[in-house]
Amino acid sequence: MNSKIKKATFEEIAEDLNSLDTDTVLVVVDSRVWQHYGESFQKEPLNLLNLKNKKVHLYKTLEGETTKTLLEFEKGLEFFLEKGIHRQCHLVAIGGGATSDFAGYLASSLLRGISWSVIPTTLLAMVDASIGGKTGLNSKHGKNLIGSYHMPVNVWINEAFLETLPPEELASGRGEVIKYGFLSQEISDLFKKKAKLSQVIEACARKKEEIVAKDFRERGERVSLNLGHTFGHALEKIYDLPHGTSVFWGMALIFKLWGNSDHLELLRDFEKGIGADFGNPPWLNKTFPVDKIIEYVEKDKKVRNNGIVDLVTIKDVGTFEKVPTSIEKVEEVLEKNKDDLRTFNF
Amino acid sequence: MNSKIKKATFEEIAEDLNSLDTDTVLVVVDSRVWQHYGESFQKEPLNLLNLKNKKVHLYKTLEGETTKTLLEFEKGLEFFLEKGIHRQCHLVAIGGGATSDFAGYLASSLLRGISWSVIPTTLLAMVDASIGGKTGLNSKHGKNLIGSYHMPVNVWINEAFLETLPPEELASGRGEVIKYGFLSQEISDLFKKKAKLSQVIEACARKKEEIVAKDFRERGERVSLNLGHTFGHALEKIYDLPHGTSVFWGMALIFKLWGNSDHLELLRDFEKGIGADFGNPPWLNKTFPVDKIIEYVEKDKKVRNNGIVDLVTIKDVGTFEKVPTSIEKVEEVLEKNKDDLRTFNF
Numbered sequence: 001m002n003s004k005i006k007k008a009t010f011e012e013i014a015e016d017l018n019s020l021d022t023d024t025v026l027v028v029v030d031s032r033v034w035q036h037y038g039e040s041f042q043k044e045p046l047n048l049l050n051l052k053n054k055k056v057h058l059y060k061t062l063e064g065e066t067t068k069t070l071l072e073f074e075k076g077l078e079f080f081l082e083k084g085i086h087r088q089c090h091l092v093a094i095g096g097g098a099t100s101d102f103a104g105y106l107a108s109s110l111l112r113g114i115s116w117s118v119i120p121t122t123l124l125a126m127v128d129a130s131i132g133g134k135t136g137l138n139s140k141h142g143k144n145l146i147g148s149y150h151m152p153v154n155v156w157i158n159e160a161f162l163e164t165l166p167p168e169e170l171a172s173g174r175g176e177v178i179k180y181g182f183l184s185q186e187i188s189d190l191f192k193k194k195a196k197l198s199q200v201i202e203a204c205a206r207k208k209e210e211i212v213a214k215d216f217r218e219r220g221e222r223v224s225l226n227l228g229h230t231f232g233h234a235l236e237k238i239y240d241l242p243h244g245t246s247v248f249w250g251m252a253l254i255f256k257l258w259g260n261s262d263h264l265e266l267l268r269d270f271e272k273g274i275g276a277d278f279g280n281p282p283w284l285n286k287t288f289p290v291d292k293i294i295e296y297v298e299k300d301k302k303v304r305n306n307g308i309v310d311l312v313t314i315k316d317v318g319t320f321e322k323v324p325t326s327i328e329k330v331e332e333v334l335e336k337n338k339d340d341l342r343t344f345n346f
Numbered sequence: 347m348n349s350k351i352k353k354a355t356f357e358e359i360a361e362d363l364n365s366l367d368t369d370t371v372l373v374v375v376d377s378r379v380w381q382h383y384g385e386s387f388q389k390e391p392l393n394l395l396n397l398k399n400k401k402v403h404l405y406k407t408l409e410g411e412t413t414k415t416l417l418e419f420e421k422g423l424e425f426f427l428e429k430g431i432h433r434q435c436h437l438v439a440i441g442g443g444a445t446s447d448f449a450g451y452l453a454s455s456l457l458r459g460i461s462w463s464v465i466p467t468t469l470l471a472m473v474d475a476s477i478g479g480k481t482g483l484n485s486k487h488g489k490n491l492i493g494s495y496h497m498p499v500n501v502w503i504n505e506a507f508l509e510t511l512p513p514e515e516l517a518s519g520r521g522e523v524i525k526y527g528f529l530s531q532e533i534s535d536l537f538k539k540k541a542k543l544s545q546v547i548e549a550c551a552r553k554k555e556e557i558v559a560k561d562f563r564e565r566g567e568r569v570s571l572n573l574g575h576t577f578g579h580a581l582e583k584i585y586d587l588p589h590g591t592s593v594f595w596g597m598a599l600i601f602k603l604w605g606n607s608d609h610l611e612l613l614r615d616f617e618k619g620i621g622a623d624f625g626n627p628p629w630l631n632k633t634f635p636v637d638k639i640i641e642y643v644e645k646d647k648k649v650r651n652n653g654i655v656d657l658v659t660i661k662d663v664g665t666f667e668k669v670p671t672s673i674e675k676v677e678e679v680l681e682k683n684k685d686d687l688r689t690f691n692f
Contacts, residue, residue, distance in 0.1 A: 023651045070423070074416040081487040086649040111647045112480065112493045134458065141427040147458045148494065301457045303432040305369045 001151055002213050003117075005131060005205055008156040011045035013119065016154060017054075022090045024055045026080055026114075028103035030067075030095030031060040033121050036164045041094075057083050064098045068137045070146070076106050087111050090153075096122035096169070097129025097243070100152075101144065104135030108150035117154035121161040123173025123197075124244050127180065127204035128225075130155050132212040142299045143233050149217060157205065159198055168242060174276035175244030179227050179251065180204045181270040182263070183211075185318040191273030200274065224320035226302060227251060227312045234296035238289055239282040248278050256344065257333055258313045258323060264346045266317070280345055288341040290334045298327055347497055348559050349463075351477060351551055354502040357391035359465065362500060363400075368436045370401045372426055372460075374449035376413075376441030377406040379467050382510045387440075403429050410444045414483045416492070422452050433457050436499075442468035442515070443475025443589065446498075447490065450481030454496035463500035467507040469519025469543075470590050473526065473550035474571075476501050478558040488645045489579050495563060503551065505544055514588060520622035521590030525573050525597065526550045527616040528609070529557075531664040537619030546620065570666035572648060573597060573658045580642035584635055585628040594624050602690060603679055604669060605659045610692045612663070626691055634687040636680045644673055 008016070017025060027048060034041075041048040049056050059079050061067035080089075091114060093103030100118045107116035120130035136147030162170065177200060181188040187203050208225065215222040232250025235241060241249070248271070255263040271278060283289065303309045309330065311323040334341075354362070363371060373394060380387075387394040395402050405425050407413040426435075437460060439449030446464045453462035466476035482493030508516065523546060527534040530553050536546050554571065561568040578596025581587060587595070594617070601609040617624060629635065649655045655676065657669040680687075 070416060070420040077416070077492055078486055081485045081491050081645065084487075084644045084649070086651065087647060088651045108494065109492050111491060112482065112495055136458065139427045140424055141430075145427050145457060146423055146455050148454065149458055298430045299427065301433060303430070305432065305434045 002209060003131065003133070003152050003155050005155040005209055006157065007202070008158055009045075010040075010158065013156045013158070014046050014051070016156065017048075017092070018052045020054075020090050022088045023053070024057070024085060024089045025051060026085065026089055026091040027056060027058045028076065028091060028093050028095075028099065028106060029058065029060055030063060030099045030121070032063045033095050033099075033161075034060050037161075057085070061095070061099055061102060064096060065138065067102050068098055070137060073102070073105065073137055076102070077110060080106070080110060085110065085114075087114055089114050091116040092119065093117070093130075093152075094119045094121060095125070096120065097125045100125060100130045101134070101136045101147070104133065104150050104152065105137060105147050108135055108148040113150065116150070116152050117156070118152045119156045119158065122165055122169055123162060123201070124169070124176050126157050126159070126201050127173065128176045128208060131205055131208045132222075133216070142296060143236065145299065145301065151216070155205070157201065159201065162197075171276055171278070172242030172244035174271075174274050175228075175242075175246070175248035175278070177201075177204055177244075177274055178267070178270045178276070179225075179247060180207055181273075182227060182251070182266070182314045182317060183207065183224055183320060188270070188317045191270050194273055194275075197274075223302070223310060223312060223322055226310075227314065227320065228254060230254070230297060230300055230302060230309060230311055231293065233300060234293040235282060237296055238292050241282060245278060249281055252281060252346065254311060254313050256341075256346070257337060258311055261346075263314055268346065283341060284345060285342065288334070288338045290331065290338055293334060294327065294331050297330060303327070347562075348555060349477065349479070349498050349501050351501040351555055352503065353548070354504055355391075356386075356504065359502045359504070360392045360397070362502065363394075363438070364398045366400075366436050368434045369399070370403070370431060370435045371397060372431065372435055372437040373402060373404045374422065374437060374439050374441075374445065374452060375404065375406055376409060376445045376467070378409045379441050379445075379507075380406050383507075403431070407441070407445055407448060410442060411484065413448050414444055416483060419448065419451065419483055422448070423456060426452070426456060431456065431460075433460055435460050437462040438465065439463070439476075439498075440465045440467060441471070442466070443471045446471060446476045447480070447482045447493065450479070450496050450498065451483060451493050454481055454494040459496065462496070462498050463502070464498045465502045465504065468511055468515055469508060469547070470515070470522050472503050472505070472547050473519065474522045474554060477551055477554045478568075479562065488642060489582065491645065491647060497562070501551070503547065505547065508543075517622055517624070518588030518590035520617075520620050521574075521588075521592070521594035521624070523547075523550055523590075523620055524613065524616045524622070525571075525593060526553055527619075528573060528597070528612070528660045528663060529553065529570055529666060534616070534663045537616050540619060540621075543620075569648070569656060569658060569668055572656075573660065573666065574600065576600070576643060576646055576648060576655060576657055577639065579646060580639040581628060583642055584638050587628060591624060595627055598627060598692065600657060600659050602687075602692070603683060604657055607692075609660055614692065629687060630691060631688065634680070634684045636677065636684055639680060640673065640677050643676060649673070
């Protein structure tokens with residue numbers, strides 16, 4: 001039960017929307033995306049609010065991650081329920097990963113689940129967040145701790161959206177893109193030959209789709225997509241970093257402490273190959289925040305029985321390794337390297 | 347992927363809990379149930395808070411339906427997330443249908459889904475709500491409009507709980523029990539020979555399990571369990587009735603307007619057979635509330651594309667019928683019978 005993932009123009013998206021087996025489409029759009037594109041969404045060829053023979057209910061979310069709270073979730077639910085929707089309604093999310101996380105959880109919760117599709121508008125969403133059916137809200141205690149698995153029917157990728165993407169978001173997306181270089185020899189090669197971003201996006205989306213098809217509920221290979229995320233999520237909270245940027249630094253940490261220097265070198269090579277520049281580690285010349293990192297790692301969804309966390313690292317490009325490690329051990333390693341990390345760069 | 351449904355003493359439940367493959371059990375218990383049973387839950391043989399080699403986190407919900415709000419849902423989620431739980435945690439719901447609706451949705455949403463089990467403490471939950479994996483919260487716009495499908499692993503039925511159940515709740519549960527008489531010749535026969543409640547409970551739970559096993563996502567036979575519910579949900583809200591009581595009157599309405607007088611007669615026979623007495627219709631000698639009923643029916647989860655609602659009625663005992671009907675038609679029929687219903691009794 002995979003998603004149909006395809007590159008699509010506005011015209012093609014409109015065609016697909018019109019052929020959906022429903023009389024009602026629920027659109028959930030990031031308000032910032034609406035500011036940029038609202039006008040062009042309302043005229044041909046997309047003409048989102050005036051689809052053939054279909055009612056459309058439009059809901060604008062708060063910008064990005066700020067919408068992923070239970071309070072906003074309730075507003076979204078009640079907005080659509082007030083319209084008197086039914087189970088054949090189809091929901092369409094338009095925005096970055098936060099929007100699809102939020103909208104996907106809405107779709108999975110409305111009337112115990114309605115079908116949905118995504119139009120990702122950020123690099124990060126095109127290569128990662130919009131694919132694979134993970135939905136989620138944030139908790140006081142960590143990111144995405146509340147949510148569901150609910151596979152979208154369609155993912156329509158239109159790279160034209162990247163033209164208006166703020167540079168820091170484009171940079172952040174490159175963090176997730178770099179991750180795929182470690183998971184796939186093919187994508188690593190694309191970096192080496194400085195392939196066009198468009199080609200890289202397609203390869204990453206396909207790679208993710210392939211992994212998810214084999215392991216929807218993350219009991220095996222899907223955990224490889226978590227490379228850089230265990231420490232990344234903690235860094236994201238501690239330093240208020242964009243997601244992909246924190247994944248980049250999460251990979252740096254895991255390679256430094258559980259990998260080897262070849263991988264660190266490759267990390268910088270990939271960074272250059274994809275035209276990114278993440279600069280210096282956020283912890284450079286500061287006290288390395290061991291306690292705070294442990295606090296977040298403890299609440300990570302990947303922690304298993306008896307305080308074991310499955311760290312993900314790389315053997316060789318294309319071959320990941322799951323390293324089950326006790327939280328105590330993680331703390332010990334961080335504590336031991338604390339002073340070294342203060343001045344660590346690569 | 348059915349639940350294991352079994353009658354179980356506290357001793358047997360304790361044994362099963364101790365053998366769960368987890369180091370942590372999350373208990374969600376109705377606060378009224380805790381008042382009655384908290385003490386006996388904390389000593390042998392159950393000794394819930396002191397399970398062998400397991401941590402237990404205990405969360406007490408508000409009483410019954412009042413807990414099924416997004417605000418309470420958020421409190422429950424953050425309570426458990428604050429503990430630093432992991433995906434192998436197992437959640438156990440103890441209470442009536444509202445508690446399992448609420449706790450099941452918690453289990454399906456925590457870390458994108460953890461496993462769970464139920465100990466139903468009301469008649470309604472033993473024969474219906476605890477079985478089949480429907481979870482839910484209430485919306486401003488109707489009951490159970492928010493939720494998920496998430497099958498519990500175990501349902502442990504201990505009829506001792508019925509001894510402390512308030513008489514009106516026992517009566518309400520009989521409304522759902524009567525429904526099964528129309529869906530199963532075997533259960534109808536149990537009513538006729540005035541079988542013990544214990545025997546009836548087991549037959550109803552088995553019947554529901556059988557239906558759900560064939561049709562988890564309600565695309566076919568599971569809709570038969572909705573007998574009495576389309577109007578029942580509206581009556582429940584309008585007259586503030588207990589759930590099973592409103593299902594009884596929902597069946598009366600559907601048989602009167604879309605069935606025949608034999609079924610109405612049978613409804614009263616079953617009522618006597620199971621030792622219930624629902625008295626007079628709540629609308630008797632009042633203006634029949636057509637507009638309000640339509641307002642709720644329009645928002646019912648069973649409404650499909652183009653305003654069609656699948657009414658459920660009975661051909662013969664054991665054979666249900668799905669009657670797709672436009673909301674306009676429903677309104678027309680109610681409007682035509684409005685005056686008649688004012689004095690309708692049977």
